[in-house]
């Protein structure tokens with residue numbers, strides 16, 4: 001069995017480790033990033049307005065979403081080393097005018113109430129110490145009429161072969177934390193505890209998401 005994994009000790013990363021994380025994500029998870037963006041655009045239309053991404057990592061997902069939408073994105077990341085690599089990636093993609101990188105914590109989103117038309121968070125949910133609190137924060141910054149899409153997954157356009165490869169790599173990398181992405185009942189409980197009235201839990205072999213409407 002392969003021992004390969006993608007680094008997931010985000011809080012421990014210096015610049016070198018963050019670079020390795022970026023390289024491994026690009027090498028292994030690009031089909032999932034492209035497929036999830038395609039799914040989002042198909043389901044919600046070519047998005048326009050303000051987007052907040054919570055836990056943007058090295059901004060690979062934000063860059064892909066930006067290229068396929070008209071959004072202005074505020075990409076939030078907590079870890080300084082990862083944030084620095086994200087800054088370089090955004091500059092290299094020449095998208096600094098449309099992606100604003102923000103150093104901050106999901107538990108205290110540095111945005112006004114009803115700031116965002118769309119809030120996306122992919123693959124950061126397992127890290128949050130107080131998931132109910134973060135969901136409340138996401139709901140607070142959503143505009144009325146806005147959509148939140150929170151969870152993790154690979155998108156419906158990956159092949160079965162890609163899906164199986166990426167899923168086992170994710171599970172190996174996140175270890176016991178990966179289990180939360182197979183727990184739709186737990187996610188429903190968390191969203192209800194956050195007092196969010198209008199939502200759906202989407203769970204299939206390609207991922208687990210809370211779709212929130214305000």
Ligand SMILES: C[S@@+](CC[C@H](N)C(=O)[O-])C[C@H]1O[C@@H](n2cnc3c(N)ncnc32)[C@H](O)[C@@H]1O
Nearest residue numbers: 010055056057061077078105106122123124127
């Ligand atoms: C697996 S990466 C996902 C990156 C990107 N969203 C994607 O889909 O490729 C998760 C990121 O969330 C960040 N993160 C975890 N907890 C966070 C928090 N409380 N506030 C902000 N960012 C956080 C981690 O540092 C890490 O960079």
